Amino acid sequence: MFKTIQNQEMLEVLTVLFIKHGFSTEKAKQLAHVHTENTLHGVNSHGINRVPFFIDQVKRGLVKQDMEAQKVEGFGSIERWDGNLGSGVINAIKCTNRAITLAKENGMGLVALRNTNHWMRAGYYGWMAAEQNCIGILFTNTEPNMPAWGGKEARLGNNPLVISIPRKKGHIVLDMAMTQFSFGKINQYKLNGEQLPYEGGFDENGNLTKNPEEILTTKSGLPIGYWKGSALSMVLDMLATLLSAGRSTYKLGLDSHEYGVSQVFLCMDPNTFHDANLQENLMEEIIAYTQDITPMEPNGKTYYPGERSLANKINNQKNGMQVSEEIWNKITDLANK
Known part of the structure; x- marks a missing residue:
């Protein structure tokens, strides 16, 4: 209801x-x-x-109400921050704003954050960057909830990735997990009493299933692009962990609850190139070409991300x-x- x-x-x-x-x-x-x-x-x-x-x-004491992210190291336009186990949302807002500031000052800015918590909807921070006229590339690692391709046990995170591009007619914001369906979306189908529209993970016997309860039980989502999504997940975990000097998906999986994740906030200022009209025209060209198609269904269309x-x-x-x-x-x- x-x-x-x-x-x-x-x-x-x-x-x-x-x-x-x-x-x-x-x-x-x-x-x-x-x-x-x-x-x-x-x-x-x-x-x-x-x-x-x-x-x-x-x-449970996993999120500290009075704590928030602080800078621990700086290397020009690249910085490391520690989230001090504060709210993932508050920390992500702070680090996105810092990456935007660095980008405005240097053309590009990167903040790598460790010891933070779930940032909820990753795309929120992509919209933040776009609203400040910055390109954003942001990602996080997670607890293990996806098998590496060829294995049965969950060893990888679904490690959401965001890419955002400012645009006058509507910002481009790609927000995607490395699993076919995010686990929040799978839980939404469970709440609705519905099966997934496509196979989205594995049951306890290692078979692909559309049943959200079975996937939530095994914590084994299906990688996007099969082995390609598996490899991309691993690389994103490596980057987030190495750049922040934080915890990897492996370390996150040693605890019964996910906390203390690692994240990356990379922003670029497109005004650095002084050709805003050209950039806007190039995006419109790509979108127009993509949407000028014969639809698969009556009254159907394609959509740009966001x-x-x-x-x-x-x-x-x-x-x-x-x-x-x-x-x-x-x-x-x-x-x-």
């Missing part, structure tokens, strides 16, 4: 909830904004649905967000205790 929630109501309820669980008013408002914004974009799996998970992490996400936000701002009644009741109960 679903119910319609307006974004202002969600902001108010979540702000109260986060304050009650030890966050300052400023941080509570930031957290409420990010979870609401993610839900507005239609990504409930990493917006409102993640709130109970986040509160559980706080209660197009449907923006359309979801516009629609949800106007008509309200469709939220799982079970999840919303759980959140309001937490806020009212």
Whole structure:
């Protein structure tokens, strides 16, 4: 069952909830904004649905309410930061803004962050970079939830990757996990009582399945592109771990709960080249060529990355967000205790 929630109501309820669980008013408002914004974009799996998970992490002491990321080393336009196990959202906002500042100063800026926590919807930070007219390449490692190609046990993370490009007619924002479906999305199908539209992971016998419960039980998602996604996941883990001097997917898997992940925030200022009109024309050329096709289905079309996400936000701002009644009741109960 679903119910319609307006974004202002969600902001108010979540702000109260986060304050009650030890966050300052400023941080509570930031957290409420990010979870609401993610839900507005239609990504409930990493917006409102993640709130109970986040509160559980706080209660377990895995997320430190009064801690946040701090710079520990600097090498020109490259910096290492330590998240001090603070909120992954608060830390990611801080490090994205720092990478943007470095890019504006140097043309390119990179912040590698260790000892942080789940940043919820990765694409949020890609939109942040694009809104500041920066190209962004951002990624994180995760606990093991995907087998390396050819193996049965989960040894790789689904390590979400974001690439964003500013554009006047609508920013380009690619947000993708290395699994065919993110685990938040798989859980969304479970909440809806639905099977996945395509095979998305492995059951306990090592067979591909569309059953979300079986995949959530085994924590074995299907790599995108099979062996190619497996290799890309491994390389992203290597980069995040080496650049931040943080914990790898292997180390994250030694604990029963995911915390202390490693992330990279790379931003580039396209104004460095002083040819903004050329850049805009080149993007329009690529998008027009891609969309000038014979659709597979009647009234169908192709989309550039971020197009449907923006359309979801516009629609949800106007008509309200469709939220799982079970999840919303759980959140309001937490806020009212």
